[in-house]
Amino acid sequence: MTARGRELFGLVVASVIAGLALASVTMARSAEISADALTYAVLFLALYVAAHIVVRRTAPYADGALLPVTAALTGIGLAVNYRLDADDARRQALWVLIGVVVLAATLILLRHDYRVLESYRYLFGIAAVLLLFLPAVPGLGERVNGVRLWVHVGPLQFQPGELAKIFLILFLAGYLREKREVLAQGRLKEFGPLLAIWGAAMLVIVQTADLGSALLNFGIFLAMLYVATGRGLFVAAGLGLFVGGATLLYQALDRVQERVTIWLHPWTDERVYCALNGKLELRQDCASYQLVKSLYSIANGGYAGTGLGEGTFTTTDGTELIPHLRTDFIYSAIAQEIGLVGSAALILLYMLFIVRGMRVALRADDGFSKLLAAGLTFGFALQTFIIVGGVLRIVPLTGITLPFVSYGGSSIVANFLLLAGLLLVSHRANVPRSP
Amino acid sequence: MNGPIVRLTYVALLLVGALVVMTTYWQTWAAPALANRQDNAIKRVAEFSIDRGVIVSTSPFRRLARNVQRKTGERTLYFRRYPQGELAAHVVGYSTVGRSRTGLERSLNDYLTSSNANLSTLVDKALDELRGKPVVGNDVVLSLDLEAQAVALEELGTRCGAVVALDPRTGKVKVMVSSPSFDPNLVENRFGELSRITADCTPASPLLNRAAAGLLVPGSTFKVITASAALESKKYKPESSFDDPGYCTVYGKRVNNFDTSRPFGTIDLEEALVNSVNSVFCNIGLKLGAKRILDQAKRFGFYELLPLETPEDELRASGLYRAGKLYYPKADSDVDAGRMAFGQERMLVTPLQMAMVAGAIGAGGRLLEPQVVDRIVSPEGKRIQQQRPRLIRQAVSRSTAEAVAQMMRFAVERGTGTAARISGYSIGGKTGTGETGVPGANTTWFIAFAAPDDESPADLAIAVVLQNQSGTGGETAAPIARSVMEAILGSTENP
Numbered sequence: 001m002t003a004r005g006r007e008l009f010g011l012v013v014a015s016v017i018a019g020l021a022l023a024s025v026t027m028a029r030s031a032e033i034s035a036d037a038l039t040y041a042v043l044f045l046a047l048y049v050a051a052h053i054v055v056r057r058t059a060p061y062a063d064g065a066l067l068p069v070t071a072a073l074t075g076i077g078l079a080v081n082y083r084l085d086a087d088d089a090r091r092q093a094l095w096v097l098i099g100v101v102v103l104a105a106t107l108i109l110l111r112h113d114y115r116v117l118e119s120y121r122y123l124f125g126i127a128a129v130l131l132l133f134l135p136a137v138p139g140l141g142e143r144v145n146g147v148r149l150w151v152h153v154g155p156l157q158f159q160p161g162e163l164a165k166i167f168l169i170l171f172l173a174g175y176l177r178e179k180r181e182v183l184a185q186g187r188l189k190e191f192g193p194l195l196a197i198w199g200a201a202m203l204v205i206v207q208t209a210d211l212g213s214a215l216l217n218f219g220i221f222l223a224m225l226y227v228a229t230g231r232g233l234f235v236a237a238g239l240g241l242f243v244g245g246a247t248l249l250y251q252a253l254d255r256v257q258e259r260v261t262i263w264l265h266p267w268t269d270e271r272v273y274c275a276l277n278g279k280l281e282l283r284q285d286c287a288s289y290q291l292v293k294s295l296y297s298i299a300n301g302g303y304a305g306t307g308l309g310e311g312t313f314t315t316t317d318g319t320e321l322i323p324h325l326r327t328d329f330i331y332s333a334i335a336q337e338i339g340l341v342g343s344a345a346l347i348l349l350y351m352l353f354i355v356r357g358m359r360v361a362l363r364a365d366d367g368f369s370k371l372l373a374a375g376l377t378f379g380f381a382l383q384t385f386i387i388v389g390g391v392l393r394i395v396p397l398t399g400i401t402l403p404f405v406s407y408g409g410s411s412i413v414a415n416f417l418l419l420a421g422l423l424l425v426s427h428r429a430n431v432p433r434s435p
Numbered sequence: 436m437n438g439p440i441v442r443l444t445y446v447a448l449l450l451v452g453a454l455v456v457m458t459t460y461w462q463t464w465a466a467p468a469l470a471n472r473q474d475n476a477i478k479r480v481a482e483f484s485i486d487r488g489v490i491v492s493t494s495p496f497r498r499l500a501r502n503v504q505r506k507t508g509e510r511t512l513y514f515r516r517y518p519q520g521e522l523a524a525h526v527v528g529y530s531t532v533g534r535s536r537t538g539l540e541r542s543l544n545d546y547l548t549s550s551n552a553n554l555s556t557l558v559d560k561a562l563d564e565l566r567g568k569p570v571v572g573n574d575v576v577l578s579l580d581l582e583a584q585a586v587a588l589e590e591l592g593t594r595c596g597a598v599v600a601l602d603p604r605t606g607k608v609k610v611m612v613s614s615p616s617f618d619p620n621l622v623e624n625r626f627g628e629l630s631r632i633t634a635d636c637t638p639a640s641p642l643l644n645r646a647a648a649g650l651l652v653p654g655s656t657f658k659v660i661t662a663s664a665a666l667e668s669k670k671y672k673p674e675s676s677f678d679d680p681g682y683c684t685v686y687g688k689r690v691n692n693f694d695t696s697r698p699f700g701t702i703d704l705e706e707a708l709v710n711s712v713n714s715v716f717c718n719i720g721l722k723l724g725a726k727r728i729l730d731q732a733k734r735f736g737f738y739e740l741l742p743l744e745t746p747e748d749e750l751r752a753s754g755l756y757r758a759g760k761l762y763y764p765k766a767d768s769d770v771d772a773g774r775m776a777f778g779q780e781r782m783l784v785t786p787l788q789m790a791m792v793a794g795a796i797g798a799g800g801r802l803l804e805p806q807v808v809d810r811i812v813s814p815e816g817k818r819i820q821q822q823r824p825r826l827i828r829q830a831v832s833r834s835t836a837e838a839v840a841q842m843m844r845f846a847v848e849r850g851t852g853t854a855a856r857i858s859g860y861s862i863g864g865k866t867g868t869g870e871t872g873v874p875g876a877n878t879t880w881f882i883a884f885a886a887p888d889d890e891s892p893a894d895l896a897i898a899v900v901l902q903n904q905s906g907t908g909g910e911t912a913a914p915i916a917r918s919v920m921e922a923i924l925g926s927t928e929n930p
Binding site: 228296297313336343358361362374388392 | 455460461476
């Protein structure tokens, strides 16, 4: 079977999963089987088949697993979003549609040679930095939960950080391809621009108090630097710098301190000062309320989960128990409803995406393509780790989205761009050479 | 660049693989501990979709906790109702959405929600879930005698106090009442009303189960333990003779009898207990030393949480308390043994503990685990758990128990406890009037056992305590003990 044949088959499987997931939610709600889920599955399949046709025309030799895995992830995401809030799920479905359009547009636009992007590397670099600082601009940025992530322009709002990540990877792929030989020699003066990036990452933390996106972008940077130079020492030095910088910021910023305290000690036996109401409260009733409730949600799932649509997220009168469930904490909703078996399967899907993405990087034959594919894939992996790891208390919790699953337009569109990049690189790597 | 990419792939997979590991940790290893946390609202709310087991008593048959169904949106929820109101509120506790759980509703939650780990119940539960049927919990049958329970609550009236009655041969608790009580039906939506409950003490603390967690000055009831320690030490016999000047001297200071105007002169141990003579026990205490008496108290169950089925943090251990904490002296000289021997000196006890002391004396020295649950029954009627009598230990030798029991019988026959006499039964008892330091605010006690005759082991033991009393234990507590005992003995006579 060709890659495209596998892709089509995979999309059918993904659509069946998406349809069954939705059917499970509607059945739990009304205790009857309706044809809606079938209609939905057909529409879902049609959308992705359209994407498949575009891939067939523009990148026929592209990897055949990436699109079906994406489809499965968005399918699960839509079902869970629908289960939590039907209106939001409709908006999310619209975003998936827009994402597929963006994917198709990107593929068509760059079908001849995506490597033209390399010459715009500095433009991407500047754009990435600007986007990262956008939420800190007075009048544009909005502070949600003490973190500046959002930008408002008229009725539109978006998280520029998601797009900045893609731009940063494009910049780094171009820049590191150019400088990799001199960097590998380890001459100190060549590290000027890289130190500038580190400084920018630290500034972003200060400006937006967003530890997660700083960690994500800096992690991507270190990974790509390592791929470009092969020098583990750089990574160690970079990590050292980041930890050092983060420690200093920890001392200086209350917001960062609070996050770390919540991470290390979510439960207290004695009442501590609660900044939310100014009284003495147990920490699990105050600052770490969200994390603790999310852990309870995960634990309530057990091996097999409660079943899609059967989980408990509200009190008996309908009040939400876990704030930000559809974005930051979607994993704790999933883990409760589909249990250990289901969440392990979900994470396996992410792993599959990562393995295929890295395989694209391995097979690409020019430095820019390798760096681009490796950067995009590692960014995808690290983002998954940071948000789910935060929910699972492996790392301090930060507000970034779970790729393709969390509710949010910016995230969906950015990740479809990421997918477009990987498809383009893999197509080029797999094109049979003319003799 | 391929080498670094391969290594980067491993790093990426390791990071994401860690997510599976940690998900496994939270969903399996850590899940039971999280499920039991009091602030786990998810679990608590999730359990409202379970048709929770009922809690009943059999003598007579009454539902103490039952469910009402309510459809909210897409799911059916089961909310708790307590048809008997305040009658057994402290034992049964409550299960609410807003205020968590207490009592047996908390400690037996796994049984009531049928989530007790047992392969066959797990399979049944999974099948029910597949069929879309609600999970049905197991029912709990209590050993409480509700008629006697009602008598006890009525007798206590507006007074603050508690009554515990149990069968010393089996450890089955027949009565466990704490006054003031509360209506558990009000907890969910009208909790504020509970804080307006008043009684003859402040704070009234209606939610506190004084019967098992109320720490009170034992007064002269502690003399039963001192007398036991004295006989067990072999240094004293019931006939051992003492001289009572009306007081005893501790560290050069006089410690007076309850009534100093009538010193008893030469008196033996038996008469000293019958008439509750402080000076005699004070001198025994000084002679034996605090640790020896406390070790005897330990054999009766002091210094440990008594293994009742209610939640552990709704139980308190009896013993010496210092700064709110249980305290055991390192040396005899750390404690005023003379005052401790007649139940002062920061000795604090629970009514449950004192009922068990009386029971052990009446039943030949055997101390049994107190049990308020009789059995747990599955929805199909299968007995999942049948509580069997479990011996904690022999608290005193049989001969000591018989000798002290005899002293207690005389105390009821012709001493301080005459108000508890019941014709046709052999009753042994001991009064107590614990001084709290405030005049007219004594803690008064009566502990007793009842047997068909002098030779048989007791089949009933009781402890009654009242707070803020101006009278003595014999005047205030003993009549309540008699009424409650009559209620229990009467109902067992005509089953």
